Amino acid sequence: MDEPVFVAGFAMAAVAAGAAALRIESERYVRAVRPKVSVPIIGIAKRDLEDSPVRITPFLSDVDELAAAGADIIAFDATRRPRPVELAALVAAARAHGKLTMADCSSLEDARNALECGIDFVGTTLSGYVEGPEPDDPDIALIAEMAALTPYVIAEGRIRTPQQAAAAARAGAYAVTVGSAITRTEHTTAWFRDALAGAYRAAGDSPVLAIDIGGTKSMAALISAGAIIEKVQVPTAAGGNPDGWLAAIAAATRAWNGRYGCVGIAATGLVEDGCWQALNTATLNIPGAYPLAERAASFFKAPVFALNDAQAAAWGEYRAAKEAVNSVVFLTISTGIGGGVVSNGRLMTGLAGHFGLTRGASGGAGPLEDRVSGKFIAGEAARLGHDADTPSVFAAATRGEAWAAGIVDGSAAKVATLCADIKLMFDPDVVIIGGGIGLADGFLPRVSQNLAALPARLRPDIRAARCGAQAGLIGIADLARSAAGEGKP
Structure with missing residues (x-):
């Protein structure tokens, strides 16, 4: 030139x-x-x-x-x-x-x-x-x-x-x-060459093995660039122990060995510094402070980053939000109630988000999740003389059967009270609700109906989770990749 x-x-x-x-x-x-x-x-x-x-x-x-x-x-x-x-x-x-x-x-x-x-x-x-x-x-x-x-x-x-x-x-x-x-x-x-080289290097990185250990089932997936490549589901054996659950997941994912560079584990309960313990033994009983990251590394032969499942899901939902949001509170309502808080773009860890253990919305009668979650709904049905699991209760409520509608309404009312309290405590841009109960047919409209009378400034913006059951997997994969690349989450 x-x-x-x-x-x-x-x-x-x-x-x-x-x-x-x-x-x-x-x-x-x-x-x-x-x-x-x-x-x-x-x-x-x-x-x-x-x-x-x-x-x-x-x-x-x-x-x-x-x-x-x-x-x-x-x-x-x-x-x-x-x-x-x-x-x-x-x-x-x-x-x-x-x-x-x-x-x-x-x-x-x-x-x-x-x-x-x-x-x-x-x-x-x-x-x-x-x-x-x-x-x-x-x-x-x-x-x-x-x-x-x-x-x-x-x-x-x-x-x-x-x-x-x-x-x-x-x-x-x-x-x-x-x-x-x-x-x-x-x-x-x-x-342009340098920018593209960086992008292609990132895209070419090894996938993350993401694991979500829940109260009744565990999921594992290979995730690359936020997309699930392969996925498998493994029952969480009732009465089992963490070593047994990890061994079952390792067996189910053996064909993926060598394809991932790091492992992210999202688990119900409190996860701090790689150690795992139960906060509500009725949801999942974990003996003592189990060294989750250390034990998992021996099973999967790769670096492991571990975090509470709902906190990981909160991060997954935050990253998936299409509009610009700085603050998100995520609630997963399923076997129990988990939660996560992203404030000004930063994920809060430790005890932050364990809303299922709060007692205000339950009237102090015990942990809120024992009065709202799937086990409670099925238990209430049995107490009223109905042989129905949780999906059957929701189906009956959809058909207009009063006994079932009453159970679901009671659960939704307590979740609405929790959401209103969360709005006052954190003032998030949105409250995102996921989980098998949270996303069950008719549940979120019932929550919103209970909030309709609040003044607009005090009324939380309730959204359905975008990532569904995959939120924890997607979130923990992103966090694990960051931890592996930077030495921190």
């Missing part, structure tokens, strides 16, 4: 697209472009000198040649470094030709000195190029500092995106120069 015909083509294309001015290097390129465009041209000459680090328009003869070629503004290196000709003399030479002047500065002190020499425009052109490693981003702070000295600041240097150009304008730039992003095809190609 280093020929006058190409430079003139770039110049005409830029003007056709709305460029207000052009910055052109060398007398021969200014001379080639001048007849093709009517916008102002900033002219510079670049030279590599043995006795000075100054490269941009260092000589009086450069000023003469650029002026004769048709430049409207002459730009100079204005840094406080050893130079062949003083800045003031260059400014005077440009003025003698009736031309405006621009100072290419590296600092605020350069700009002050240039203005004292009578410069018309100051630019950030050399910020980051005088000493030290070259930064990646434009010097927005220097633009703002210069704008406090003069309104005629030209932002230049590493401005590669429209967003960066707009930021420069907001910082006070009178004009913005974009160079390499338009004319240096080898640079822009490299930016």
